[in-house]
Amino acid sequence: MLRPFELHRPETLTDAATLMAQYGSDAAPYAGGTELLLLMKAGIARLPHLVDVKRLPGTATIEMRDGALTIGAAATHRAVERSPLVRARFPLVAGVAAHVANVRVRNVGTVGGNLAFADPHSDLATLFLTFDARLELVSSAGTRELPLDQFVLGPYETARQPEELLASVRLTPWPARTSGCYVKFGVHERPSLGIAVALTLGAEERVIAARLCVGCVSPRPHRIREAELLLTGQPLAAIEAVADEAGALAGRAVDPISDLHGSAEYKRHLVSVFTRRALDVAVARAHGREPQRGYAHAVVV
């Protein structure tokens, strides 16, 4: 049961920004509603105004712009999953989109909503960190761009000002000879752990760049620089040997709390184990092999 509210349906992004400026924190942008309506039903959010942003022209487009994949904030997970462009150029993104929540959420929920809600138990933000994602924010004062890392500040907390709207997210393609994966684990509706790995190979089959991002177990998803440093410069053949150490570093670097998903100690253990497993997958793919082995309660994309 929802409390009454006013639903605004502006025609343009500018009008939407004007409405947001007018109502400030009394309003929220509304797209799929998969998170927002839940909060409102539970009485956690009491918003007299919703500004429908999914009908605005251009906010649901998925295209390559200036060499980056630009996903409109109102594009649904399903649209990302089915986009021929994403499937061809960013298969990992399409694959992860196919595993967000459940089919009904994917049909309605949007990429922008997912990022702007900043639930720590989310897949996209963790994955997008490996693509150096940048977000475009629009307000009546103009447009600004922020790296994802600076956008997500903590659980349910972002750098978006009340009058701002998230317009799109831009993903930079991985360099050539990069292989990676996204692994998530959990028995709940939302993931208990998400790990994204990308290894870029250079001359002599050496890793010249490593990205390791961990989500769900810290207040916000983040890269594990210590582990990335350890992996960078290693020959591909040596990754397996240092995977445990990388896992241990990752386990120490995260900042988990004890909750329904498990104790802090358990989560650190999970991070260590799944970091190693994610590296195994990335290495296998670097060798052109698709690992056959699955892990219980885990999804490997």
Next chain:
Amino acid sequence: MPSSFDVRFRVNGGTVSLTVPPEALLLDVLRDRLGLKGAKRSCDMQVCGACTVLVDGDAVSACTYLAVEVDGREVTTVEGLEQAEQLSPLQQAFVDRGSVQCGFCTAGMLMTASALLAEDRTPTREQVLHELRGNLCRCTGYQKIVEAILGCANGDSRPVPHDHAPRVEFHVVGRSVPRRDAVEKVTGRARYVSDLTHPGMAHARLLRSPYAHARIVRIDTSRARQLAGVHAVLTGADLQAVCDPYHGPAFRDRPMLAIDVARYEGEPVVAVAAEDDAIADRALELIEIEWEELPAVTTLAEALEPGAALVHERTPLAGHFADLSSLRPEPGTNVCHRFDYARGRVDDALAAADVVVEDTFAFPRVQHVSMEPHAALAAWDDEGGVTVWASTQNPFSVRVELAKMFGVPLGRIRIVVPLVGGGFGGKTYAKLEPIVVALARVARRPVRLIASVDDAFRTVRRCDARTTVRLGFAGDGTLRAVDCRGDFDVGAYADIGPRIIQKGTYTATGPYRVPHVRLASRAVYTNTTPGGAFRGFGVPELAWAVESLVDEAARRLDRDPVELRRQNLLNHGEEFAPGDTPIDGKFEESLSRAAEGIRWTQATAADRARGVAMMLKASIAPSVSEAIVRLHADASVTVLASTVELGQGARTVMAQIAAEVLAVPLDYVTVLTPDTSVTPYDQTTSSSRSTTLVGRAVQEAAADVVAQLIRIASIRLGVRSGVRRARSRSLRHGGRRAHRSRCRRAGADGGAARRQHAILGNGSRRGRDQSRRRDRRDHRRRLCLRRGRRTLHQSDPVRGAGRRRRHAGTRAYATRRDGLQRGATPERHARRLPRAARGRRPGASRVPVRRER
């Protein structure tokens, strides 16, 4: 004021124009304004999928989807799947493959699968599993659902073959037949309490305590009462004028609304009935409560500490459950009941044991999470009677509670139970029904309360437990002693907790021969949601402790865990405990088959987990089931029985049994929905008892009809055959079909049809309690029984003694086949009564009619 939107959209092929406010959810519009009740509200948070509908072909959660979004679009609900009044191939596959149980998830499953099949005609199993990930089935029927979807995709809707052949001596029983309710469930026509409405009905909402333990200093409901559209506002203080507010099967300790003190977070404090849910919600927000927080005990450890805050200051009165007359609360503590049992010399045996294993185990709180949360609708009539449509597993217990609380005779209380979307123990005994009945009385109109899953977590849950177990083994692996101490957290109100600890504890030794036993359990109040029945009824809490230790002992003894268990199993026919009767179970075979099933002997090092455990679950006894079978003049049949259809298929089973005995086609048989004013007494739908007990009652009632038919036929045909012999032959001997049909024709022509009435047959099953055992040992008494001199049971207010007498002979000989029922009255064993029942053992597993010959 917020605006409204005019929306025009297509639903299942037809066009609809509506004006809706922005906050209207699609699910409410479909269900309440368009009457499309197939989509169900369950989790209400997009997790379970019960409300799945298609918008332009894509599955969405209608519970979290604004109705304004469907403007100009095409909505498909489960009601739209039929084509030209024919089931769609997918629906037919669900029916044929037995993919339907309680039915509450079925519409959502079908819609998700429809969307998938529309996109991909031939999905792989992985795709089906992936797509269904967001659709939950609590009856755990996923396998058959997936098979149906794949079968439909392959154009193959044949039922999945069973690995057992039907037993040849039966024609209907023992065969897999489509569920009686499958079609209504796959079409969305099945109705649950939350789908029912009544003219002038008000909608109820509850305000719950935000504190685990707090005194209510002041409640101000004046603003809520003044709100337009509010019909009733009830607080604990108001209740005294309406009824006796306390209920509970073991203790009458639970007020339907908190009185003076709230004892757990989420306890209902104020109930509101209003024109619609939105007004009721607004009324709740206008209620002001001043609280004084009290010290709370929320865990077993806290509650058992010396000087712990007391959840209940006074010892509550005993409830209606008769065999709990021996309640043993410990005044001044939070212990509301204890159960002790001992035999042999445990301490000596443990001291002498070669291997002693000991550990402490914690069993967590769990909620049942039925797909259909609790719901009830109550309407008082002008004669002072009340009808309650309730999602309950035992309408007769609810009736008893309401009669006591509201001072209404049993005969004036009518509990009707439509289809129930899963129970798992969580819907045993009165839960929300008293509140709804009280609201309906005060509001002077029908009132419906539909709980959410959130509410369910604040209504009942499984008792968590902490158990310490010691097992002593001799060096050769013989189990010598079991010493078990358990504390069960029954929450703020005992519900059936005391009985749970008795039943769970008494069978803690499992199916093993143990000479020295000491069992001690306590039911402990805490400031948490009341703990009640849950699948297994207290047994798993101790069984996993004992069985874990048996594994540990096997390691210590260097024995194979399966073989160690086998060595200690009770033999078939061996008494469970001295003075108790044997259990009709094939333990050795069960163990072997389970071990084979997991390829026990081929365990490999790569195995993550492989194990075998055994436990005994007692069936509820003594317990009573009655049935009436009506044979109509055209050979159609109505079965009146009060077993609740929870998804287990009880209605289908009852129809099969009646059809078998009466030799009529299955579709001649109608099984009525439980209605306490129409269908006869049944103690409860739980404890795996329906098929054995209600089924036997139906069998007897049908046999009674056959006997009457034969009598009519023999007079009509001028055959002087003894009724008893004919009945026996008709039931048991070859050539019976011809014989029966002849009888039926003769009976129908000469008896029922000419006189234009149906033949009524009665059946009754009741477990044996101590007094009945003594009866059996008493030969003279038995002879009396055979001759029909038997008193009526209190639970049978309707039927005349004359009709019952016909059955007395059968009943006196009949024995139940449900195994462990005799372990169910453990307190008498605790008192170590003499070996009272031994005389009965030889007949334990026999079929009564056979015995009679």
